[in-house]
Amino acid sequence: MLSRKFNLLSVFLILATILPLLLAQNRWPDCLAKNARIQPIPAGHILNNKTHRPLIIGHRGNPRIYQENTFDGFVSLLDTNADGFELDVFLTKDDQLVLFHEPHTEHLTGTDKIIYNMTYAEILSDLNLKATMKYGENTYEFGKTRKLPLLDDILKRFVNEDMLIFIEMKPDTPVKQPDMNYINKIGAAVGNIVRKYNLENKSVVNSFDFWKVRAAKMSNPKLVVGNYFYPDEFQAATYDSHAEYGSFPGLEACSKAIPDRLQFMRFLFETGAVLKTYNGSFFTMNSLVYNNPLVSNLTKKQMEGLFGGQVSGGAYTIYRMAQTIEQIDAQEKEIDNMMKWGVDRLIADDVGRLLRKFRRARKPFPDCVSGATGVIPEDHLFHSKKKPLIIGHRGNPMVYQENTMDGFESLLKKKYVDGFELDVFLTKDNKLAVFHDADLEHLTGKKLNIYESTYEEISKAMVKKEIDYKGKIFKFDKERPIPLLEDIYEMFQDKDYLIYTEIKSTRRDANRKQNAEAVAKAVVDMIAKYNMEKKVFVNSFDAFTTAAVKKLNPNLVVGTFFYLGEFDQDYDAKKEYGGLPDLSKCLRVLPNGPNFTEYLLMTGAVLKTYQGAFFDIDYNMYSRLMKESSLQGLEKYYGNKVSAGAWTIYKMTLSEKELKASDTLINQMIGWGLQRLITDDTDRVAKLLGRYDSGSGRSAQFLSATILLFIAGLVRLLIS
Known part of the structure; x- marks a missing residue:
């Protein structure tokens, strides 16, 4: 009887484990091409060689200390225990890969230009990153202005360093998307420059424009590529996922099979469908997307069943510079929840704070209060x-x-x-x-x-x-x-x-x-x-x-x-x-x-x-x-x-x-x-x-009284 109960319990536990996986696998139509798959991250890639989790990645370098996307900012991370950095690239008018985050340059440089309409010589001549910048209501001082570097300069400097280089191709293009000429050119340029420095095992390539990721992968099949998800994509009332993804090669049938906007977006996320169309290996999401039931309530294990293998997830942007102190502090719980889910990478504006959170910082405390404490004067x-x-x-x-x-x-x-x-x-x-x-x-x-x-x-x-x-x-x-x-x-x-x-x-x-x-x-x-x-x-x-x-x-x-x-x-x-x-x-x-x-x-x-x-x-x-x-x-x-x-x-x-x-x-x-x-x-x-003196205090008073009484008694005895 006991054995039968044990067997029933075992069956129940097995079903409790497998059933959610089976239900997750059967919730979406089989609409992708048979050869569409997630490409495993190669065994020799730095993502696998760094065994601790999460990997801590500097967002646009080290932007709390140096201006974003600058040579000094990236190099400064070598003095920390950061695992790598993320950078943003545009293709200039003369086909150079320049580091910059926004198409319009006024916010960061004070000069109103469009980055991809300039040659790199013009950029060097006309643009400097400001010494003082404002993000939201927060002002940051950087000491001096800095130039916009080329991707080539950064890759050359880091070719022998043990750092992950997260290359993001910016989604903006000179003409209305899809601008296939620009897309193919920037994709090829990124694929070729990674090949030039033999950095396929030290870099990953990503973009909010999945067409560019596809172009980069086609130009260099050895690249490890991924895709992004951000919160607005899961707002069905305002975001048309079919218009954005429905015509992408390999997703046409799925777009027709899942007419609901939100459900189609959830399908793309939970199954890795976009990645499968170009043999991608990872995804990176805004930190607000994780643990959001509007996006998904699947565990990482359940997603592995839908992905058909490895699920490598990252999150951006941790401790965003534009956030208030209260918002940044609130992210502590978000990070803890993401770690429970199994996130692999955290991309942060404040690398030092994140390293300290995970007890990996070379300096356990920040240098935010200088000087020394007071002293007790010698004559005290x-x-x-x-x-x-x-x-x-x-x-x-x-x-x-x-x-x-x-x-x-x-x-x-x-x-x-x-x-x-x-x-x-x-x-x-x-x-x-x-x-x-x-x-x-x-x-x-x-x-x-x-x-x-x-x-x-x-x-x-x-x-x-x-x-x-x-x-x-x-x-x-x-x-x-x-x-x-x-x-x-x-x-x-x-x-x-x-x-x-x-x-x-x-x-x-x-x-x-x-x-x-x-x-x-x-x-x-x-x-x-x-x-x-x-x-x-x-x-x-x-x-x-x-x-x-x-x-x-x-x-x-x-x-x-x-x-x-x-x-x-x-x-x-x-x-x-x-x-x-x-x-x-x-x-x-x-x-x-x-x-x-x-x-x-x-x-x-x-x-x-x-x-x-x-x-x-x-x-x-x-x-x-x-x-x-x-x-x-x-x-x-x-x-x-x-x-x-x-x-x-x-x-x-x-x-x-x-x-x-x-x-x-x-x-x-x-x-x-x-x-x-x-x-x-x-x-x-x-x-x-060992300092107690029984002659102090009440003991001394008692002893004195006893002696006085003894002397008084002795005097009375002698008199009598």
């Missing part, structure tokens, strides 16, 4: 402390409520503690209140927004004796008030304690910049008032606030934070950081989300924008950071020594088992080069580092 208190520093997170929260005066003052008794971190908000009446949450309710029981309230209102809310931290209850001896930053600076102005002053993030609204500037000024003024410049680190999760602090006082030591949420797939890193002036250059060349955050962390890009000197990250992120980079590796990108810290070590909410498990990672972080440990439990960190 930080340098006099033993590393790593032990920093009390929000004071001494295991013993006294977080961010309270008693908590900060208690650290004076712990000689092994190097400083503390505190959080500060600017109140409605421009006071600097020390508190962590914007809403007072969790810690005080009073529902009050701190930056919408006066300090007089805030001061009436006391921090509770009993606080619930994620189900773990902490009890304290009494309620405590919310202090002002001024009170803490005043107490510690003569003490050798590093004070991490974290400015709480301002509201992310239209007034974000103004809010950031207001709180920054208040903090900078308070630091100056108590002469704390050499004793504070200033930081914020809002980079605009930190930048404002540094602008107001360039001598202050400022840094940046990174937290786990910034590495979530849906985190909008560009919205958070994109407004920083220097980072605007990075928005097009990096995807949004965790990739952008990774760039900021690994290169120090945020710090460079305002000369920040340190960073602190959630300690849970360090295992990944240490795996991907050494401290020296970071310094290569930062341009200065890296000062790194971690928070929150030994978090109050952790169980004893979790706390013990943290020890190994903390030791690894110290070995990696960590300089600051921001912790809820300073005693535990001190013990881990």
Whole structure:
């Protein structure tokens, strides 16, 4: 019985695999000539020799760096790991194959000519590619003007390079298509020049005008040729596929057999019918065509059945220069979907970004922010402390409520503690209140927004004796008030304690910049008032606030934070950081989300924008950071020594088992080069580092009291 069930299951699985293929093969009429076939890509061709997928092809060279279709642009790709490049050719009036994309030259040169009506001598004399060009709403600067090269120049330069050369014959012709004289001449010229340099196994030939592809193949049968598909072809209301393809040799019968425009277009795509008429080997589609049900819902495997063999598909244009940043970022999912389908080639305007996406770039990060990070001055208190520093997170929260005066003052008794971190908000009446949450309710029981309230209102809310931290209850001896930053600076102005002053993030609204500037000024003024410049680190999760602090006082030591949420797939890193002036250059060349955050962390890009000197990250992120980079590796990108810290070590909410498990990672972080440990439990960190002094703090107080009692008792005994 079990065997029978197994056999039925096997049959079902086989049918589930084969049936879609059979249905796909039988959905179209058998209307092509018997000898029409897809020509397999030769075994020795570069398309087969490059085994990784996708192949990454520079669209018209390297157009984000150099003008499109220029010698410098193509040569620059040799310094990347690009697999090849695509170029566009026209046949000039004197039968030269010149590289250019559009028949009209005004957009790219500023001179209004028609390229195929000019001799190459006239082109050299009259035309230069502009140093500044606009694509859509985006402006690109190229440094200087450049000449239009000949295809011969490019093939000669690349004859010995391991690069795929994707030759596109432009569809435009001097007279209304089909201009068979021009078509045959350009087809023959391309076929002959590829033969001249023996590049049949390093090049492919394509065109939106399939007549030209046919002519090139006829002139040189060894060519590997293909065809294009673009979105407009699948708009039946506006595109007449029969008028375009119906008279093409080999497709006449199919045009009659499939009268519906859209269905005829889908037939051409799904069966490779156009390719079969001239022994083509591949197709290239606009990226919007892939995974579009109006075009096809067939898998690559199903298409192989209809093609009768190999299906080699490519996509253009990835990361188009005319697109907005949002449109480019949206292409990330399109690319992922195309890879699931099985696309073989991606033709991109931004080769560097695509190489980085697939982890193939020689440089893992783009050079979009120059310069170096700031440094911590030699006369700062930080340098006099033993590393790593032990920093009390929000004071001494295991013993006294977080961010309270008693908590900060208690650290004076712990000689092994190097400083503390505190959080500060600017109140409605421009006071600097020390508190962590914007809403007072969790810690005080009073529902009050701190930056919408006066300090007089805030001061009436006391921090509770009993606080619930994620189900773990902490009890304290009494309620405590919310202090002002001024009170803490005043107490510690003569003490050798590093004070991490974290400015709480301002509201992310239209007034974000103004809010950031207001709180920054208040903090900078308070630091100056108590002469704390050499004793504070200033930081914020809002980079605009930190930048404002540094602008107001360039001598202050400022840094940046990174937290786990910034590495979530849906985190909008560009919205958070994109407004920083220097980072605007990075928005097009990096995807949004965790990739952008990774760039900021690994290169120090945020710090460079305002000369920040340190960073602190959630300690849970360090295992990944240490795996991907050494401290020296970071310094290569930062341009200065890296000062790194971690928070929150030994978090109050952790169980004893979790706390013990943290020890190994903390030791690894110290070995990696960590300089600051921001912790809820300073005693535990001190013990881990071998610095704990049982004579400090309450232990010392207890010992002193014991000795005094002993002496008093001894005196009474002697008197009696």
